[in-house]
Amino acid sequence: xxxxxxxxxxxxxxxxxxxxxxxxxxxxxxxxxxxxxxxxxxxxxxxxxxxxxxxxxxxxxxxxxxxxxxxxxxxxxxxxxxxxxxxxxxxxxxxxxxxxxxxxxxxxxxxxxxxxxxxxxxxxxxxxxxxxxxxxxxxxxxxxxxxxxxxxxxxxxxxxxxxxxxxxxxxxxxxxxxxxxxxxxxxxxxxxxxxxxxxxx
Amino acid sequence: xxxxxxxxxxxxxxxxxxxxxxxxxxxxxxxxxxxxxxxxxxxxxxxxxxxxxxxxxxxxxxxxxxxxxxxxxxxxxxxxxxxxxxxxxxxxxxxxxxxxxxxxxxxxxxxxxxxxxxxxxxxxxxxxxxxxxxxxxxxxxxxxxxxxxxxxxxxxxxxxxxxxxxxxxxxxxxxxxxxxxxxxxxxxxxxxxxxxxxxxxxxxxxxxxxxxxxxxxxxxxxxxxxxxxxxxxxxxxxxxxxxxxxxxxxxxxxxxxxxxxxxxxxxxxxxxxxxxxxxxxxxxxxxxxxxxxxxxxxxxxxxxxxxxxxxxxxxxxxxxxxxxxxxxxxxxxxxxxxxxxxxxxxxxxxxxxxxxxxxxxxxxxxxxxxxxxxxxxxxxxxxxxxxxxxxxxxxxxxxxxxxxxxxxxxxxxxxxxxxxxxxxxxxxxxxxxxxxxxxxxxxxxxxxxxxxxxxxxxxxxxxxxxxxxxxxxxxxxxxxxxxxxxxxxxxxxxxxxxxxxxxxxxxxxxxxxxxxxxxxxxxxxxxxxxxxxxxxxxxxxxxxxxxxxxxxxxxxxxxxxxxxxxxxxxxxxxxxxxxxxxxxxxxxxxxxxxxxxxxxxxxxxxxxxxxxxxxxxxxxxxxxxxxxxxxxxxxxxxxxxxxxxxxxxxxxxxxxxxxxxxxxxxxxxxxxxxxxxxxxxxxxxxxxxxxxxxxxxxxxxxxxxxxxxxxxxxxxxxxxxxxxxxxxxxxxxxxxxxxxxxxxxxxxxxxxxxxx
Numbered sequence: 001x002x003x004x005x006x007x008x009x010x011x012x013x014x015x016x017x018x019x020x021x022x023x024x025x026x027x028x029x030x031x032x033x034x035x036x037x038x039x040x041x042x043x044x045x046x047x048x049x050x051x052x053x054x055x056x057x058x059x060x061x062x063x064x065x066x067x068x069x070x071x072x073x074x075x076x077x078x079x080x081x082x083x084x085x086x087x088x089x090x091x092x093x094x095x096x097x098x099x100x101x102x103x104x105x106x107x108x109x110x111x112x113x114x115x116x117x118x119x120x121x122x123x124x125x126x127x128x129x130x131x132x133x134x135x136x137x138x139x140x141x142x143x144x145x146x147x148x149x150x151x152x153x154x155x156x157x158x159x160x161x162x163x164x165x166x167x168x169x170x171x172x173x174x175x176x177x178x179x180x181x182x183x184x185x186x187x188x189x190x191x192x193x194x195x196x197x198x199x200x201x
Numbered sequence: 202x203x204x205x206x207x208x209x210x211x212x213x214x215x216x217x218x219x220x221x222x223x224x225x226x227x228x229x230x231x232x233x234x235x236x237x238x239x240x241x242x243x244x245x246x247x248x249x250x251x252x253x254x255x256x257x258x259x260x261x262x263x264x265x266x267x268x269x270x271x272x273x274x275x276x277x278x279x280x281x282x283x284x285x286x287x288x289x290x291x292x293x294x295x296x297x298x299x300x301x302x303x304x305x306x307x308x309x310x311x312x313x314x315x316x317x318x319x320x321x322x323x324x325x326x327x328x329x330x331x332x333x334x335x336x337x338x339x340x341x342x343x344x345x346x347x348x349x350x351x352x353x354x355x356x357x358x359x360x361x362x363x364x365x366x367x368x369x370x371x372x373x374x375x376x377x378x379x380x381x382x383x384x385x386x387x388x389x390x391x392x393x394x395x396x397x398x399x400x401x402x403x404x405x406x407x408x409x410x411x412x413x414x415x416x417x418x419x420x421x422x423x424x425x426x427x428x429x430x431x432x433x434x435x436x437x438x439x440x441x442x443x444x445x446x447x448x449x450x451x452x453x454x455x456x457x458x459x460x461x462x463x464x465x466x467x468x469x470x471x472x473x474x475x476x477x478x479x480x481x482x483x484x485x486x487x488x489x490x491x492x493x494x495x496x497x498x499x500x501x502x503x504x505x506x507x508x509x510x511x512x513x514x515x516x517x518x519x520x521x522x523x524x525x526x527x528x529x530x531x532x533x534x535x536x537x538x539x540x541x542x543x544x545x546x547x548x549x550x551x552x553x554x555x556x557x558x559x560x561x562x563x564x565x566x567x568x569x570x571x572x573x574x575x576x577x578x579x580x581x582x583x584x585x586x587x588x589x590x591x592x593x594x595x596x597x598x599x600x601x602x603x604x605x606x607x608x609x610x611x612x613x614x615x616x617x618x619x620x621x622x623x624x625x626x627x628x629x630x631x632x633x634x635x636x637x638x639x640x641x642x643x644x645x646x647x648x649x650x651x652x653x654x655x656x657x658x659x660x661x662x663x664x665x666x667x668x669x670x671x672x673x674x675x676x677x678x679x680x681x682x683x684x685x686x687x688x689x690x691x692x693x694x695x696x697x698x699x700x701x702x703x704x705x706x707x708x709x710x711x712x713x714x715x716x717x718x719x720x721x722x723x724x725x726x727x728x729x730x731x732x733x734x735x736x737x738x739x740x741x742x743x744x745x746x747x748x749x750x751x752x753x754x755x756x757x758x759x760x761x762x763x764x765x766x767x768x769x770x771x772x773x774x775x776x777x778x779x780x781x782x783x784x785x786x787x788x789x790x791x792x793x794x795x796x797x798x799x800x801x802x803x804x805x806x807x808x809x810x811x812x813x814x815x816x817x818x819x820x821x822x823x824x825x826x827x828x829x830x831x832x833x834x835x836x837x838x839x840x841x842x843x844x845x846x847x848x849x850x851x852x853x854x855x856x857x858x859x860x861x862x863x864x865x866x867x868x869x870x871x872x873x874x875x876x877x878x879x880x881x882x883x884x885x886x887x888x889x890x891x892x893x894x895x896x897x898x899x900x901x902x903x904x905x906x907x908x909x910x911x912x913x914x915x916x917x918x919x920x921x922x923x924x925x926x927x928x929x930x931x932x933x934x935x936x937x938x939x940x941x942x943x944x945x946x947x948x949x950x951x952x953x954x955x956x957x
Contacts, residue, residue, distance in 0.1 A: 076479040077472030113475070114333055114468040115422035115430070129405065130423045136407045175476070176245045177483035180490075183246070 041065040042192040054152035060144040069187035079110040081173040091160040161199040224255040259501040266508045280519030291507030333464045348434040348452045367392040378453040429461040517545040533560035595685035598623040610692045632855045635663030668904025668923035709771030717764045727753035780813035780925035790825040801841040808848040815925035824899045827892045828862045835866035860920040868911040
């Protein structure tokens, strides 16, 4: 069980798909996120992966810090979707890493005006919880407990595997009129850096 | 070919229409997306990008078109001005209404969206929500009290009866779920309406913490998915001892359906209104964006279409302009491509017809011109082969045609004369003055003579480049208004000479035959008479007989001499012309007269460096003898002097040698001066009367002229002889002793023609 608190630069380098694609993506990001570049208000503070019965379970702690704009919009009844992107790659020498698996865990955070409750819905499972305060809701959202992420069967005995995780607000789920503004606003470019760790055998 | 196809396709109407339809469709989808429809919502950004790309494409197209048009305008390409004008007109026509609609639409959007919002509605919604909350709060407090009562009841119960008691309480108090659990989340007992729900819905840790810390119950309204609203009450069970782990009771009460639905609708309305408030500006912006995109797209498409249609309209005009320019430049073979069947197409067709007709006419003109030229060439060939000289003049007496023979006869460069007036030619070739003077009156005559054919015929004698020439000229006015004149002439110099020679020869033969033959018997008879009867006759008669027979014999002798002289005159020996120095001949002849005992002084004033003359030496000597003899005979008393002068001179452009023989006699009687060179015309008491006739004959044989005139003292014979061809500039050295052969040695020029 290994936990990397810092971002492994080399892993990041190797996780890049293709130089040209990367450059294009970078350009596109630069275009879309003018003035909002690298706004990392979310932080993955710890990731722990357990192998139980040939299934990897993910435990993580994430600190969410929503911008005022996002909170304001949420209070007006607009749901905010937070996405947890998880990827698994096999390390390869000299060339980019091979993609093994990919999954996205989506959570919806909304405010219920009548009851003054914050509702957190796991869009993957449909389970819903209500919280009296935003802090409590965010704490629960930031605590990932025993999330099954990968079947050990998919991995070969030999080889070194890494996991990558990132959380971000999905502005694409916003109503259309807001979306255009969100694409060009720093308030909506909320995400963490890619956090990587080595998968235990 | 593929590229050409692509280009043709690119400039056609199809891509314009396709692009327009595509852009309009994407605009429509985007408009639908703005209505927040789930399906289109996802496409919003994509559509936006597609539209922007479409706009950029259109802009690029228009820019390239503009640049091209500007280049054409600068280069003053045909049709570019019209294209610009049409384009500007189309664009203005499109822009004006669109701009108006855009301006007012902007206002409508602003006001339309603002009209959705009203402070009263907002307040009402707030109040409704507040009311719902208050109503639910009342209910919650009630339920809290009931739960507290329940917890008291449960506190007294023992562990075993707890499940049963929970069931009873749940049923009695209309709760949907009752759960008794410990602080760690461990469930002690639970009762639920739904028997399938094995795991009860526990509150999260923060709630438990809150209840434990405050000691007061926690009440909240929970909106549970698919279950409507629930009132959740969590209360801490009174603890008997601090050692026993704290227990909590959670009760879930359903809110009645009706209330739930009502509260739900209030909530939904409130939330939607809040969302609308939030989206107010973004919505406006996105509508304005949409509208602007539509406008831009419309305008740009209109501009492009303007370009397109302007070019389509101008193309046939441009083609026509190019064609017109080609025709103006003389290219009648240009055929313009047909574009359409409208009026412009008709114009193009007419233009093609016109150029075709012009081309045909041009071809006809060319062929007839060619024919005329052929005829002219034919005529020229005929004229060139003619031995007669042909000269045509226009009404201004400008030379129009001169054939080769005419040039040769007149001694001029025939081509150099064409285009000059007669006067100008006479100025250049002065010796033609006689010729011009001779024909000019006929030209005026034939011009004025409208009735007849205006034909005339005359013998013209003039001293030309090659000496004396006799021309038989004939002329007529040419037909037509600007006809001019034609003059045909033949050089009959030789012919006249030959005819005269033949005539004199015949006379001489007759004389010899008819007169000379009887003379001998006459003479013999006279002599016989004298011989036979002179001795036998008486002396008186004998004297008469002697005198008479002597006279007969003498006269017969004279007659014989006369006939001899005449046949001498008529004889025309073949001339052997050679270029000879005249002075040498003169010296040679004068030598014979040097020691005459007649008391006559013969003086020779000969110019040195005299050009050679083409003469027959023998004939020339005879000429000189005759002249000197004639001069000697003319002088009878007083100072007797003969002067021979020779000099070179150029008269009327002709180089010649002049020989003058001047005597100091009484001169020629005026009565016979005119005919002095005719045979048997003489002023002298003795003489055959043929001396000067022979002189004239010899001069004419040498293409020369001779005339006689009286000076203050004596008479003067002047002879002009043409300079030998090729010797005009060459001057023979004065050499008195040079004989024929010597002069030949000195002047080894080309042999002159034996025949003149």
